[in-house]
Amino acid sequence: MNPIAHSPHAHAPASISKVMGTVLLALVPATLYGFWLYGWPAIFLWSITVASALIGEAFVLRVRQRPVRPALLDGSATLTAWLLALSLPPFAPWWLGVVGGLFAIVVVKQVFGGLGQNVFNPAMAARVMLLISFPVEMTMWAAPTPLSGEHALSFAQGLAITFGGAQWDTMASASLLGHVKTEFTRGVDLLHSLPGYFEAGDALSGHRVGSFGETSAVLLLLGGVFLIVKRIITWHAPVAMLLGVALPAAIAHAIAPEHYLAVLPHLLSGGLILGAFFIVTDPVTSPNTSAGMFVFGFLCGLLTWIIRTWGGYPEGVAFAVMIMNALTPIVDRYIKPRIYGRDRKGTALPAKKGA
Amino acid sequence: MMFFEKFFGGLRGGVHPEGKKQLSAECPIRSVPLPQKLYVPLQQHIGAPAAPVVKVGERVLKGQLVAAAQGNVSAPVHAPTSGVVSALGDHVAPHPSGLPVPTLTIESDGQEEWVALAGIEQPLELAQEDIAARVAAAGIVGLGGATFPSALKLNLSRASGVQTLILNGGECEPYLTCDDRIMRERAAEIVEGIALIAKAVAAQEVLIGIEDNKPEAIATMQAAAQGSAIKVVAMPSMYPMGSEKQIIQVLTGKEIPAGGRPADIGVLVHNVATAWAVQQAIRYGRPLISRIVTLSGGAMRTPCNVEALIGTPVEELLTVAGGLVPPVARMVLGGPMMGQQFTDMRVPVVKGTSGVLALTASETGQAEASPCIRCSTCVRACPIGLLPLEMAAFIRVSDLASSVALGLKDCISCGSCSYVCPAHIPLVHYFNYAKGDLAAQERGKLKQEATKKLADARNERMARIERERAEAAAKRKAAREAKERAAKEAAEKAQQESSASESA
Amino acid sequence: MLIAIISLSILGAALGLFLGVAARRLAVEGNPLVAEIQDILPGSQCGQCGYPGCAGAAQALADGSAPITLCPPGGRAVVQLLAAKLGVEANLSDVEESVPKVAEVKEEICIGCTRCFKVCPTDAIMGAAQQLHSVFREACTACGKCEEVCPTESIKLQPIPVTVQSWYWQKPPMKEAA
Numbered sequence A: 001m002n003p004i005a006h007s008p009h010a011h012a013p014a015s016i017s018k019v020m021g022t023v024l025l026a027l028v029p030a031t032l033y034g035f036w037l038y039g040w041p042a043i044f045l046w047s048i049t050v051a052s053a054l055i056g057e058a059f060v061l062r063v064r065q066r067p068v069r070p071a072l073l074d075g076s077a078t079l080t081a082w083l084l085a086l087s088l089p090p091f092a093p094w095w096l097g098v099v100g101g102l103f104a105i106v107v108v109k110q111v112f113g114g115l116g117q118n119v120f121n122p123a124m125a126a127r128v129m130l131l132i133s134f135p136v137e138m139t140m141w142a143a144p145t146p147l148s149g150e151h152a153l154s155f156a157q158g159l160a161i162t163f164g165g166a167q168w169d170t171m172a173s174a175s176l177l178g179h180v181k182t183e184f185t186r187g188v189d190l191l192h193s194l195p196g197y198f199e200a201g202d203a204l205s206g207h208r209v210g211s212f213g214e215t216s217a218v219l220l221l222l223g224g225v226f227l228i229v230k231r232i233i234t235w236h237a238p239v240a241m242l243l244g245v246a247l248p249a250a251i252a253h254a255i256a257p258e259h260y261l262a263v264l265p266h267l268l269s270g271g272l273i274l275g276a277f278f279i280v281t282d283p284v285t286s287p288n289t290s291a292g293m294f295v296f297g298f299l300c301g302l303l304t305w306i307i308r309t310w311g312g313y314p315e316g317v318a319f320a321v322m323i324m325n326a327l328t329p330i331v332d333r334y335i336k337p338r339i340y341g342r343d344r345k346g347t348a349l350p351a352k353k354g355a
Numbered sequence B: 001m002m003f004f005e006k007f008f009g010g011l012r013g014g015v016h017p018e019g020k021k022q023l024s025a026e027c028p029i030r031s032v033p034l035p036q037k038l039y040v041p042l043q044q045h046i047g048a049p050a051a052p053v054v055k056v057g058e059r060v061l062k063g064q065l066v067a068a069a070q071g072n073v074s075a076p077v078h079a080p081t082s083g084v085v086s087a088l089g090d091h092v093a094p095h096p097s098g099l100p101v102p103t104l105t106i107e108s109d110g111q112e113e114w115v116a117l118a119g120i121e122q123p124l125e126l127a128q129e130d131i132a133a134r135v136a137a138a139g140i141v142g143l144g145g146a147t148f149p150s151a152l153k154l155n156l157s158r159a160s161g162v163q164t165l166i167l168n169g170g171e172c173e174p175y176l177t178c179d180d181r182i183m184r185e186r187a188a189e190i191v192e193g194i195a196l197i198a199k200a201v202a203a204q205e206v207l208i209g210i211e212d213n214k215p216e217a218i219a220t221m222q223a224a225a226q227g228s229a230i231k232v233v234a235m236p237s238m239y240p241m242g243s244e245k246q247i248i249q250v251l252t253g254k255e256i257p258a259g260g261r262p263a264d265i266g267v268l269v270h271n272v273a274t275a276w277a278v279q280q281a282i283r284y285g286r287p288l289i290s291r292i293v294t295l296s297g298g299a300m301r302t303p304c305n306v307e308a309l310i311g312t313p314v315e316e317l318l319t320v321a322g323g324l325v326p327p328v329a330r331m332v333l334g335g336p337m338m339g340q341q342f343t344d345m346r347v348p349v350v351k352g353t354s355g356v357l358a359l360t361a362s363e364t365g366q367a368e369a370s371p372c373i374r375c376s377t378c379v380r381a382c383p384i385g386l387l388p389l390e391m392a393a394f395i396r397v398s399d400l401a402s403s404v405a406l407g408l409k410d411c412i413s414c415g416s417c418s419y420v421c422p423a424h425i426p427l428v429h430y431f432n433y434a435k436g437d438l439a440a441q442e443r444g445k446l447k448q449e450a451t452k453k454l455a456d457a458r459n460e461r462m463a464r465i466e467r468e469r470a471e472a473a474a475k476r477k478a479a480r481e482a483k484e485r486a487a488k489e490a491a492e493k494a495q496q497e498s499s500a501s502e503s504a
Numbered sequence C: 001m002l003i004a005i006i007s008l009s010i011l012g013a014a015l016g017l018f019l020g021v022a023a024r025r026l027a028v029e030g031n032p033l034v035a036e037i038q039d040i041l042p043g044s045q046c047g048q049c050g051y052p053g054c055a056g057a058a059q060a061l062a063d064g065s066a067p068i069t070l071c072p073p074g075g076r077a078v079v080q081l082l083a084a085k086l087g088v089e090a091n092l093s094d095v096e097e098s099v100p101k102v103a104e105v106k107e108e109i110c111i112g113c114t115r116c117f118k119v120c121p122t123d124a125i126m127g128a129a130q131q132l133h134s135v136f137r138e139a140c141t142a143c144g145k146c147e148e149v150c151p152t153e154s155i156k157l158q159p160i161p162v163t164v165q166s167w168y169w170q171k172p173p174m175k176e177a178a
């Protein structure tokens, strides 16, 4: 053993837990707002998802004979489960959170080799799995019943919803994208199905039907900007993803407004904002370079729009992200930074006598 | 693609470590009491070690040549003070291996008696070759840390033609202030040195690049350069701005071709302290026997800058800085980003020693490495545009060829990637290991080829000997047979004759 | 269900058969390869691999009956060349462990018998009868033949000492093999 340490003998004040912690911090406002909006069921669901992910992580690490504590403390499992919980319907039964949390950690993350080795974004892969396996539970959206409002659910009612499988009359409603899709299949075009269903103000404040963390676009946006300012993420992927949705949406809407949703409802609905700032920026499953991130984000956005518009499911973020995750190595292969003193192809620049 | 380049980068990479220069920046250069013993290694430069020209027990004068350059790439070594050569043997080296190297020990006699120096009144009238020759004789090497023999650089550049001479006053390593101080205190000498270097290579343009975190140095140098063709340029403070590749890119917008040298694009880079040494060598004839060293770090009692004789043991320097404040986590020679840890306080100051740092645990910020989260912070930090995470992953599984394909050989080992990695992965350690291993393999391959030739030659020789032996044997046999035949024939003839005569 | 199982099995069997036949048919002719491999090997015929000389070893390598790490004097350089030639993974971990060595003569006990001098396949030993023998480090492949014949155990393989010039950083220790 060489007792001499290699340089550098200094280190930036950065660590994995700091990175994860900052991301978690950025999620807090939107999450708290979601708690307030949907009340106890959301709180229960969130807690149980996070708890099951942590237990799953601890269990697998124990089995693989890896140190458990540092891995739990680095915050990566918490973040995965947190993101998953935010994308679940707030009144979903408890076992959905458990199955999702365990699947995300055990199958998507640890089986691939643990932190940094997974190919797919665990939160999105789990969401896709749940959506395919339990389509009914995964689309049982609910209208907001703010904790401080008159329809607020009591603690006991919350228990009944999350753990008792109780039905609630606010749960019938469909999300905007789902509504549009359903109406569409019934032959009702957008000009008739949309009025009264989409108000930009409501969408911004989150007063609308959706999964509990996705609803408040403003707070998520704020969290995202905070992360960019903190240099945890770069702007490339989020901006590209929003562009990827907005551009085709704008073009299509301009051509046929009765067939295609406008830009704003696209941007503000579903998991797009959450996806753009918190999912496609996931370090593990995204490309290495800024340019690669831009391409990756843009294609994620484009795929999302395509799936939303022509696909079988109303929402496409999770699918788009998973498809692009699979393509990440290809993006990385073709988009590499230019090396100093070489051209893009990697051949050395010619030795020339300056101008 | 041009659009991509503009959009996603400019001057790429780099990190902004905490400067910590304020610790020693305001301390004028102090002198160090003459040490009892000086340990002068024979190799303080890149290239072949110098060969000693003095014997143990011999008295030497200050500035006397004690070891001569050997071969093309080498530099001579001079006695830092007058005294007696008390030993020629192994002494701990300022090298991460901690291995001893051949070192001359000089016991000082306290007289500081100089050899006769051959200074020059009008240095700028010297011929180009003479400047280079005097620089070579003075044992001057790159004082920025690269320790490449300076005269060689001058000669190479003169041969290939140089447009731009760049003086590197970047000093981007945290803590270090030795170049800052020398620029503030010895600006006039530096400017003369620059003029000499510019003359030696016939440079048309002379730039001094100084990071903008050293406003006093910029002002002093500007004042000193007034009236000359020298331009002082303030550069943004960023690590590794002081690296040759970066400073050229910032000041000229050009890039050194991969695998090439600055001379390939008509640029020559020298450190400002080297310019000072050149001036001293030519105007006064003084060889390089001292240098400015920054003593700093959180565990150094009074950080300061000193002018130390080459060969001064570090422990002597520490007394000038008031000693250490325990607990010291790590002692480092050079800057924290690329410097080397050392443990033996007897290591001497050498030509390339820019600083001695005593760092506390919180300053080194070391932690256990954890798995890579592919955050690509390292990719963003790399000033060369490499993919440190991918390269390290390949090296980890011993696939050095793939990491070379990703550009391992372009890595300048600046350590920016390791510095920022949130997972604390020792990326640059991987790269230096891989580079060392590749070099060893290369050596092995060369040896392999050479020995194969030898083996073939021997096999051939053996075969030839065998053949010759066989041929000789065959010849002998043939000769014998011929002889026998001849004898037989003769006998037969004789018989015939005798019988004939008988019958006759 | 049954149909699915049967059809898949048939498919599998057919493909397997095809691959097997293809492997036989398309097998690379060994002979040019042997010569190429022999070019890579040190050619000192030291026999340390257990084959009769480098030619035998090259044949065995071409057949695939010998590991590419078989040649101790060749070191890692040869392993890598062989790996590239044969298109197999170079597992250097086995080779790394053998420290590079070189023969050294212990001067006090060398009797100048010239036996080592005669067997050295690379002419790395210099000497004459009744004279002290010495080794050119640069030419020695550490094949060990001299060690075998030395009657006084004067000549021995010694690890090459690490110097500042040859030293380099070790691979960072790996804790997590993830």
Ligand code: SF4
Residues within 6 Å of the ligand: B371, B372, B373, B374, B375, B376, B377, B378, B379, B388, B389, B420, B421, B422, B423, B424, B425, B427
């Ligand atoms: S900075 Fe460290 S953790 Fe991030 S990608 Fe690079 S090596 Fe991996």
Ligand code: SF4
Residues within 6 Å of the ligand: B381, B382, B383, B384, B385, B386, B388, B410, B411, B412, B413, B414, B415, B416, B417, B418, B427, B428, B431
């Ligand atoms: S050490 Fe090499 S890979 Fe790392 S940042 Fe510097 S040049 Fe890039």
